[in-house]
Amino acid sequence: MNLKLKNHWWAFSLPVIAVLIWSMNIAVTRYVADYISPVSISFYRWLIAFIILTPFMLVKAWKQRHLLRQYFFKFAVLSAFGMVLYQGLAYSASHYTTATNMGIINAFIPIFTIFVSMAILKEIPNRFAIIGSLLSFCGLLYVMGQGNFASLLQMGGHSGDIIMIIAVFFYAFYGVFLKKWQLKVPLLLSLYIQIGFALIYHLPFLLWFGLDAINVENAASVFYAGAFASLFAPLLWMMAVQYIGPNRTSIFMNLMPVFTAIIAYFWLKEAWTIYHSIGGVIILIGIVLAQKKVKAVEKLSPT
Numbered sequence: 390m391n392l393k394l395k396n397h398w399w400a401f402s403l404p405v406i407a408v409l410i411w412s413m414n415i416a417v418t419r420y421v422a423d424y425i426s427p428v429s430i431s432f433y434r435w436l437i438a439f440i441i442l443t444p445f446m447l448v449k450a451w452k453q454r455h456l457l458r459q460y461f462f463k464f465a466v467l468s469a470f471g472m473v474l475y476q477g478l479a480y481s482a483s484h485y486t487t488a489t490n491m492g493i494i495n496a497f498i499p500i501f502t503i504f505v506s507m508a509i510l511k512e513i514p515n516r517f518a519i520i521g522s523l524l525s526f527c528g529l530l531y532v533m534g535q536g537n538f539a540s541l542l543q544m545g546g547h548s549g550d551i552i553m554i555i556a557v558f559f560y561a562f563y564g565v566f567l568k569k570w571q572l573k574v575p576l577l578l579s580l581y582i583q584i585g586f587a588l589i590y591h592l593p594f595l596l597w598f599g600l601d602a603i604n605v606e607n608a609a610s611v612f613y614a615g616a617f618a619s620l621f622a623p624l625l626w627m628m629a630v631q632y633i634g635p636n637r638t639s640i641f642m643n644l645m646p647v648f649t650a651i652i653a654y655f656w657l658k659e660a661w662t663i664y665h666s667i668g669g670v671i672i673l674i675g676i677v678l679a680q681k682k683v684k685a686v687e688k689l690s691p692t
Contacts, residue, residue: 412648427480437615468586471563478556486549492649501561525675532668
């Protein structure tokens with residue numbers, strides 16, 4: 390075992406880079422909110438990813454079309470929750486909250502996953518999961534209230550955080566459905582088909598809201614989301630799971646709020662305050678506690 394870890398010490402850098410890319414994408418999402426509509430960047434993101442994957446996946450998809458047809462409905466559901474509802478709401482939330490808060494709320498994916506698993510998979514959380522979840526939720530409320538719980542009564546000022554919470558909740562469903570169905574399809578091929586469904590789902594929204602043009606102000610952000618956040622980071626994450634295992638890999642997701650806050654501080658000039666520090670520590674302690682002796686539910690990476 391020690392020899393294996395020694396030979397693959399570099400593998401521990403893979404999830405770090407993946408989480409860094411995703412954290413950067415949260416900051417990119419906040420930055421580009423002023424230059425392109427949520428539905429437009431969401432559509433372009435998956436269109437770019439689809440174009441990049443097509444030369445490698447189209448022939449494979451055709452050869453395995455009978456297998457893919459068997460999972461048609463499940464691919465449609467996964468795409469709706471993980472790529473349209475989660476990512477679309479995240480882009481919408483970026484108009485009303487900070488990248489720092491988005492990164493912190495994103496850390497709630499494992500907590501929500503535990504309770505969605507309870508409803509769908511009938512997995513009963515233990516006392517550590519319940520206590521940890523409540524502790525993390527208190528930390529989240531503290532951050533949303535900017536250190537003052539009384540300010541939470543003014544819900545209009547927290548619309549972006551609420552939208553992001555809903556987005557993360559949908560992603561928890563995505564992770565649980567993946568676990569429940571265990572599709573016997575190669576990961577990249579599964580990703581390719583889900584992206585195809587995501588593009589179809591966007592069509593009614595594009596007809597209603599229109600499609601913003603790609604220009605010099607948003608082109609780099611759109612390409613980053615489509616290539617790095619949608620393809621490169623998931624590939625690194627899958628490699629990390631292969632080399633060091635899912636449990637060890639999932640721990641690195643706790644770096645996302647930290648990375649996001651640092652990027653937002655230097656790039657977007659967002660302030661890191663004492664309530665971010667206190668609330669962030671409470672949330673992370675709760676997340677770690679919730680994972681104790683809970684082996685059936687693992688953290689899942691964002692798309």
